[in-house]
Amino acid sequence: MTEGNIPRLILEFALPLMLGNIFQMMYNTVDSIVVGNFVGKEALAAVGSTTMITNMAIFFFNGFSIGAGVIIGRYFGAGNHRKLHEAIETTMTMTFIFSIAFTFIGIWAVPFMLRFMATPDDVFEPATTYLNIYFGGISGLLVYNMGSGILRAVGDTTRPLYFLILTSILNIFGDLLFVLVFHMGIAGVAWATIISQFISAILTLLLLLRTEDVYKLTLHDLRINGPLLSDIFAVGLPAGIQSVITAFSNVFVQSYINFFGSTVMAGWACYNKIDAFIMLPMQSMAMAATTFVSQNIGAKKYKRANDGGMIAVGLCLLIVFVIAVLIFTFAPWTMRLFTQDEGVIESGVRFLRLNVFFLLCNTVNHVLAGSLRGRGDSTGPMVIMLLGFVAVRQTYLFIMTRFVANTASIVGFGYPVGWTATCIMELLYFELKWRHRSDA
Numbered sequence: 247m248t249e250g251n252i253p254r255l256i257l258e259f260a261l262p263l264m265l266g267n268i269f270q271m272m273y274n275t276v277d278s279i280v281v282g283n284f285v286g287k288e289a290l291a292a293v294g295s296t297t298m299i300t301n302m303a304i305f306f307f308n309g310f311s312i313g314a315g316v317i318i319g320r321y322f323g324a325g326n327h328r329k330l331h332e333a334i335e336t337t338m339t340m341t342f343i344f345s346i347a348f349t350f351i352g353i354w355a356v357p358f359m360l361r362f363m364a365t366p367d368d369v370f371e372p373a374t375t376y377l378n379i380y381f382g383g384i385s386g387l388l389v390y391n392m393g394s395g396i397l398r399a400v401g402d403t404t405r406p407l408y409f410l411i412l413t414s415i416l417n418i419f420g421d422l423l424f425v426l427v428f429h430m431g432i433a434g435v436a437w438a439t440i441i442s443q444f445i446s447a448i449l450t451l452l453l454l455l456r457t458e459d460v461y462k463l464t465l466h467d468l469r470i471n472g473p474l475l476s477d478i479f480a481v482g483l484p485a486g487i488q489s490v491i492t493a494f495s496n497v498f499v500q501s502y503i504n505f506f507g508s509t510v511m512a513g514w515a516c517y518n519k520i521d522a523f524i525m526l527p528m529q530s531m532a533m534a535a536t537t538f539v540s541q542n543i544g545a546k547k548y549k550r551a552n553d554g555g556m557i558a559v560g561l562c563l564l565i566v567f568v569i570a571v572l573i574f575t576f577a578p579w580t581m582r583l584f585t586q587d588e589g590v591i592e593s594g595v596r597f598l599r600l601n602v603f604f605l606l607c608n609t610v611n612h613v614l615a616g617s618l619r620g621r622g623d624s625t626g627p628m629v630i631m632l633l634g635f636v637a638v639r640q641t642y643l644f645i646m647t648r649f650v651a652n653t654a655s656i657v658g659f660g661y662p663v664g665w666t667a668t669c670i671m672e673l674l675y676f677e678l679k680w681r682h683r684s685d686a
Contacts, residue, residue: 247541264530271526288508290515296380309484310344314399317540334461356381359497369508375436393447409450410446419438420442492632506654513589524602529612539555555616558617567606578591600658
């Protein structure tokens with residue numbers, strides 16, 4: 247990414263990544279579609295409410311993955327193959343350690359987290375079943391995410407996409423097989439998901455082990471390089487902490503939603519699935535901005551790094567606006583993919599139309615933060631997002647539900663309030679600290 251047309255390079259990197267994220271998102275979305283149509287709204291509410299819990303583990307690990315991608319991309323851009331190799335071995339060693347830790351901690355924490363969210367009795371048991379199976383197989387997801395992150399850091403987004411397409415198709419067939427043929431209910435969709443994730447992890451590992459390129463993974467070299475790990479955590483830990491605290495904050499949001507019962511919970515779950523798809527261009531462009539900026543910083547092309555970050559923000563705003571118009575227009579039909587329950591559909595459409603255009607603010611949040619992390623600045627975005635996504639959002643929810651009106655719409659609007667506040671703060675931060683600098 248250190249030579250050539252900037253918009254073309256960013257789009258060539260981001261589009262396969264976006265498609266890959268869509269297929270990865272389809273794991274949980276297909277689970278929701280299958281249980282919503284063939285098991286019941288309680289199971290649909292269970293799958294939706296568990297997302298807030300699984301996200302805490304996944305988001306923390308993704309922060310570590312971001313840090314690894316920045317360091318790997320920087321050494322790749324600088325042509326330092328020895329450090330590149332050491333960074334890859336360190337990140338994969340830590341991935342295996344995290345896999346073991348997240349499995350046991352996740353299963354242990356499931357009952358506590360569900361009670362903390364005030365999960366209704368009719369949702370508690372299926373949610374427990376789903377989460378126990380999910381955390382039991384979370385290592386497949388972590389290994390794939392890190393392996394594909396290494397490939398993305400060196401500019402390869404195509405082969406991880408092929409693996410995801412294959413395993414997403416397998417997951418769809420697995421969901422239908424386990425639910426419709428074997429009548430395993432919510433446990434069936436959980437098993438289909440983790441089996442598919444393990445297959446994608448194995449394929450990615452085999453690619454890294456067998457390649458003859460500079461990013462080859464060598465098992466007998468697996469070890470932790472202390473200074474490199476410190477560099478990775480310096481970039482990735484703030485992003486991971488910010489994501490975990492934000493996800494934990496969203497557990498509180500879920501607890502507010504749970505107050506309204508399983509119909510609103512199911513509508514909120516469907517809204518979150520669609521919202522997550524709209525987030526994919528932001529995540530992909532943010533990763534493109536991180537990789538582009540980190541490689542050009544490594545090559546000491548500072549102006550090009552700055553230009554690439556701004557171009558990524560502009561391209562993503564255009565993409566998200568088009569998607570937002572389509573989602574607002576076709577919201578009822580979109581909701582019917584998940585359920586035919588009119589109460590659930592009405593609730594989900596209300597959340598969608600209330601919030602969707604505010605995602606333009608969130609676009610700036612994520613892509614600009616990705617650009618800053620590519621420069622090695624993770625602390626600024628972390629602090630700003632914690633203030634907006636957590637402090638402002640939770641303050642709004644507390645005041646509005648206690649002193650104005652406790653309605654589902656007011657609770658759902660907590661997301662746009664946090665996005666908007668964060669956008670204002672992040673733009674001010676970038677303007678004051680980074681816009682006129684050419685040395686980083």
